[in-house]
Amino acid sequence: DQACEVHFTRQDRYRDRPRLEDVVAAETGLGLVDGAAGRLVLRGYDLDDLADWSFEAVLALLWTGLTPTAMTEADIRRELGAARGHVFLRAERLLPVTDGLAPVEAMRFLLSSLTDAERIPHHILAVAAAPVFAAAIARRAAGQSPVAPDASLGQSADFLHMLHGELPGEDRARALDSYLVTVADHGLNASTFAARVIASTRAGLFSSVVGGLCALKGPLHGGAPGPVLDMLDAIGTEANIRPWIAATLARGERLMGFGHRIYRVRDPRADVLKGVVGTLRDSAARIAFAEAVEAEALAQLAEKKPLRPLETNVEFYTALVLEALGFPRDSFTNVFAVGRMAGWTAHVLEQEAQGRLIRPQSRYVGPMPERATAAG
Ligand code: ACO
Numbered sequence: 308d309q310a311c312e313v314h315f316t317r318q319d320r321y322r323d324r325p326r327l328e329d330v331v332a333a334e335t336g337l338g339l340v341d342g343a344a345g346r347l348v349l350r351g352y353d354l355d356d357l358a359d360w361s362f363e364a365v366l367a368l369l370w371t372g373l374t375p376t377a378m379t380e381a382d383i384r385r386e387l388g389a390a391r392g393h394v395f396l397r398a399e400r401l402l403p404v405t406d407g408l409a410p411v412e413a414m415r416f417l418l419s420s421l422t423d424a425e426r427i428p429h430h431i432l433a434v435a436a437a438p439v440f441a442a443a444i445a446r447r448a449a450g451q452s453p454v455a456p457d458a459s460l461g462q463s464a465d466f467l468h469m470l471h472g473e474l475p476g477e478d479r480a481r482a483l484d485s486y487l488v489t490v491a492d493h494g495l496n497a498s499t500f501a502a503r504v505i506a507s508t509r510a511g512l513f514s515s516v517v518g519g520l521c522a523l524k525g526p527l528h529g530g531a532p533g534p535v536l537d538m539l540d541a542i543g544t545e546a547n548i549r550p551w552i553a554a555t556l557a558r559g560e561r562l563m564g565f566g567h568r569i570y571r572v573r574d575p576r577a578d579v580l581k582g583v584v585g586t587l588r589d590s591a592a593r594i595a596f597a598e599a600v601e602a603e604a605l606a607q608l609a610e611k612k613p614l615r616p617l618e619t620n621v622e623f624y625t626a627l628v629l630e631a632l633g634f635p636r637d638s639f640t641n642v643f644a645v646g647r648m649a650g651w652t653a654h655v656l657e658q659e660a661q662g663r664l665i666r667p668q669s670r671y672v673g674p675m676p677e678r679a680t681a682a683g
Pocket of ligand 1: 526527528529531560561562563564565566567568569612615617620621622
């Protein structure tokens with residue numbers, strides 16, 4: 308009938324409308340993502356200049372002016388070390404409850420155990436807890452007991468220590484530092500936006516970052532790097548690259564590690580991480596194969612989607628870095644969360660300081676009550 312027709316016509320038109328694309332939904336002093344130029348700036352520094360900073364130094368950069376007391380890199384390193392020890396006891400106690408859960412769901416559960424009543428500053432505790440939980444979850448899945456943190460280590464070295472049960476070489480700790488720094492913050496991505504929306508209701512920092520993790524979990528956001536390795540494994544051989552990609556695109560499926568909502572050129576983080584993989588031992592053959600897949604994927608995407616520039620995103624080389632560092636692939640999203648916790652906490656602090664509830668509107672495209680329709 309006519310009412311239905313009007314309804315569906317409206318809905319179809321609405322479906323074509325972008326979902327907050329190009330809408331500015333927050334003002335931030337934290338970072339700039341320039342999608343046209345392929346540039347990422349965090350508080351006045353280009354990503355390329357930050358790549359050899361420690362994770363703690365980047366936390367100091369992001370948190371400056373947002374926390375009640377100013378903290379240096381050394382302060383943050385010390386406080387994170389102490390907070391990791393504090394939260395480890397909780398990880399040990401709660402871990403059995405997570406049996407049978409996917410690693411990211413176990414992470415969501417453990418992060419949810421942090422409450423508004425915690426005495427350690429919440430931004431410190433959230434950042435410290437993430438690697439403790441992620442390492443303990445990965446070990447438990449492998450049938451191993453959790454390894455207690457070492458407060459004298461930096462966050463990255465201790466993360467690898469808690470994962471593998473031995474002190475990592477300096478090159479490996481540095482590689483993980485570069486990864487965590489590279490993904491620390493990235494504008495108003497879906498998980499950061501989710502965290503800011505929750506923070507704007509004054510629900511507190513832990514609720515906000517749990518919300519961030521829930522958004523990160525999806526395969527269109529932080530769930531992609533595990534599937535990137537699945538893709539490389541499924542392709543298997545050089546000879547299979549071209550037909551595998553062609554068949555995947557012909558089925559209308561997406562290639563993991565390609566495309567981005569903001570970047571229309573290559574994601575600047577991809578090359579930083581490609582450089583990081585190159586510093587790790589025994590990775591040459593893996594990189595060469597990944598490069599061949601990447602080149603063919605880009606060629607076929609350009610041919611198939613000439614109107615939509617699709618380039619390599621951060622997840623493609625993330626997969627190789629995390630694989631080389633010995634993280635199980637089903638824990639990659641949790642490792643991403645360890646890095647992005649920096650950005651989530653900074654954005655939550657910034658949002659709390661700004662203080663206004665984020666409350667957009669929706670356009671109603673459903674039917675109106677009979678009487679109102681007749682009247683209107
Ligand atoms: N492979 C194949 N085709 C793709 C891909 C891809 N990776 N990405 C986008 N497309 C196509 C879509 O099918 C669509 O084609 P159509 O217009 O013919 O229907 C067109 O490009 C536009 O796609 P959208 O979905 O509108 O792009 P959007 O900006 O919403 O998506 C996203 C961005 C989600 C990252 C997408 O590129 C994707 O799914 N990539 C694969 C998953 C991935 O790598 N995610 C990690 C992103 S990085 C991060 O979050 C940290």
